[in-house]
Amino acid sequence: MAGDTSDDFQKELVDLFVQEAQEWLQNIHVALDELQQGPAPERHEALIGILAGGVTNLGGSAATINLPEVEQASFAAIPFIEALKDPLKSFSVQDFLSLCKQLGQIHVALTHATGVSFEAQDTSESNEATQRTVSPEEFLQALCQLQSAQEDGNASERNIVRTMIDQMEAQITAGVQQVGVEAVRDYLQRLSDSEEAFLRALDKSMPGLTAQISSMAESAPGAELEPCLQGVASLRIEAQNLNAVLAASFFSGLHSLLSVSAQYHVRLAAVRVEAIAARLDVVRAIVHRWSDQRRMERAAIGQALS
Known part of the structure; x- marks a missing residue:
């Protein structure tokens, strides 16, 4: 009987953690999307705070209810966030790509530990009326077609198309469902x-x-x-x-x-x-x-x- 009570209590803790984790992940993805658009230095610093606070909360809460896989994956994201800390630095796509991949690892760890499927929420919902979006899978397919055309023309290996393919694959791994078209155009500009x-x-x-x-x-x-x-x-x-x-x-x-x-x-x-x-x-x-x-x-x- 005592064992059943303990199991029920642990389940309640996990259920509460799942709700909190979903909110933190939503905030993390919204902040990351805005960060990639090159905000002003003051806003950049605030977004870094949101990212760092989100993964720290995730890791800390996971530790309190004995979810070591989630704890490790969350705290492992901190160095990637630190790499984006300086608002005056010129960041490469790889800097953001590395963080996206680690966020994907957090999603995998959460799903494995809780049995709940974690997918990043569509952060473009608030702008749906004014910003067109495309699914990363659809965009990835178009990029792969462009890459095939480049290979036929003996294009160099280090190109924008290959970089964008890597980024879309990371977005898919992280569970992102929609990519803002204007955000991509802004990055290209x-x-x-x-x-x-x-x-x-x-x-x-x-x-x-x-x-x-x-x-x-x-x-x-x-x-x-x-x-x-x-x-x-x-x-x-x-x-x-x-x-x-x-x-x-x-x-x-x-x-x-x-x-x-x-x-x-x-x-x-x-x-x-x-x-x-x-x-x-x-x-x-x-x-x-x-x-x-x-x-x-x-x-x-x-x-x-x-």
Whole structure:
């Protein structure tokens, strides 16, 4: 009899936890959707607080009723939230994708521990009248068709379509039922703006960078090379943030070369300087072609959303 009473009490605790967990997950998904749209710094910080508070509450409550699988999955999300904490940082899709995947693990753990099917609520319900949505499964199918067309055209591996496919698969795993079309378009526009800013910075830096490198054949560099080093480092970081792999690799190598030359006052041979200057022009052209390709990708994705 006492055993039955204990079982009933545990069931009541689990039922209460399920209700709370559903509310926390709803808040988490709403906050994550808004966070991906690039809110103002003050709002960004508030959304991070909602995410951190939600998973902490989930993990803490799961611990009190002895659901270790849910506890571990919840607290494992905290590092991914911490990675998104700085509102001034430029985040990649992978940053959000990693958190989405971990939220999917929380859903799986909750379902396994409670026997209740946990699915993320459609966070677009409040905007249903003004914002069109698409199911992630439907959008994923359209993206896969675009990827097949790219493969036929020998497109590069690191492209927007592949990134969006990864993101939609994570959304499906997390139980998201609808994706806001405008949210996707906003993300594509922000990506376009970032790429345009990178191209402007690249084009603006090239004349001075070429002149600075050319002067290294005439004399050993010293402290005067510092502005050039800062410019190259900035281009490398921007290229890395945009997954412009070849450009990021080139500017990383160039930064190392210039750093060593400045530190040890190494004068470069004229033939070496000419090769580097020529490579700058090649990389610049490659980056512009890369940007053109991604511009076409965004247009194709936008067409798939129409």
